[in-house]
Amino acid sequence: DADVTQTPRNRITKTGKRIMLECSQTKGHDRMYWYRQDPGLGLRLIYYSFDVKDINKGEISDGYSVSRQAQAKFSLSLESAIPNQTALYFCATSDSGRLAGPLDTQYFGPGTRLTVL
Amino acid sequence: GQQLNQSPQSMFIQEGEDVSMNCTSSSIFNTWLWYKQDPGEGPVLLIALYKAGELTSNGRLTAQFGITRKDSFLNISASIPSDVGIYFCAGQLIGGYQKVTFGIGTKLQVIP
Numbered sequence: 068d069a070d071v072t073q074t075p076r077n078r079i080t081k082t083g084k085r086i087m088l089e090c091s092q093t094k095g096h097d098r099m100y101w102y103r104q105d106p107g108l109g110l111r112l113i114y115y116s117f118d119v120k121d122i123n124k125g126e127i128s129d130g131y132s133v134s135r136q137a138q139a140k141f142s143l144s145l146e147s148a149i150p151n152q153t154a155l156y157f158c159a160t161s162d163s164g165r166l167a168g169p170l171d172t173q174y175f176g177p178g179t180r181l182t183v184l
Numbered sequence: 185g186q187q188l189n190q191s192p193q194s195m196f197i198q199e200g201e202d203v204s205m206n207c208t209s210s211s212i213f214n215t216w217l218w219y220k221q222d223p224g225e226g227p228v229l230l231i232a233l234y235k236a237g238e239l240t241s242n243g244r245l246t247a248q249f250g251i252t253r254k255d256s257f258l259n260i261s262a263s264i265p266s267d268v269g270i271y272f273c274a275g276q277l278i279g280g281y282q283k284v285t286f287g288i289g290t291k292l293q294v295i296p
Contacts, residue, residue, distance in 0.1 A: 072227075109272070109288040110227075157226050171276065172217060173284060175226035
């Protein structure tokens, strides 16, 4: 089973609709991230969370909100979707050093392809 | 802010050939990471480098952390068709926010 899962994998919606993308992880990591990927622009950070009570804006947070429901779950919401939010969205996780393993190396989910018409 | 220049942006190679790609930064990093992304999937970590000068291999892949801490390269030897994908470099500063900066990727296509 995948360590980082995202649902849905694909979504088509209309302008103005509220959308929630969900991410779950079984890696036991305390840190979680949301990125969007656009052709030619690489990965850009939307929000990140260092633990359940610590949520921070990334470089492109406008139009998005997040919720860290538990250590293993981090959801991304688009309150009122617009066409330029059409993109591939990735969740990632990392460990701050509490576990044995690479410090803060990010591991990605499979992505959600979102299309806003 | 920090920027990563990744090159080449795309390349076509013949199966069996060796491949080299690199990333350079305007400032230093503590960690360099190399990821591969297959179509429709998320980036998968290939190699992580934690020390300047470090040379690390993962099968046919070899990556190095530049001495200046501002660059890294990835080599793939004896390419095979499943090497096709987009390869991303990422630089990371450890301490505080630990922001990761990603390159825009090198799209690799292997001709059988």
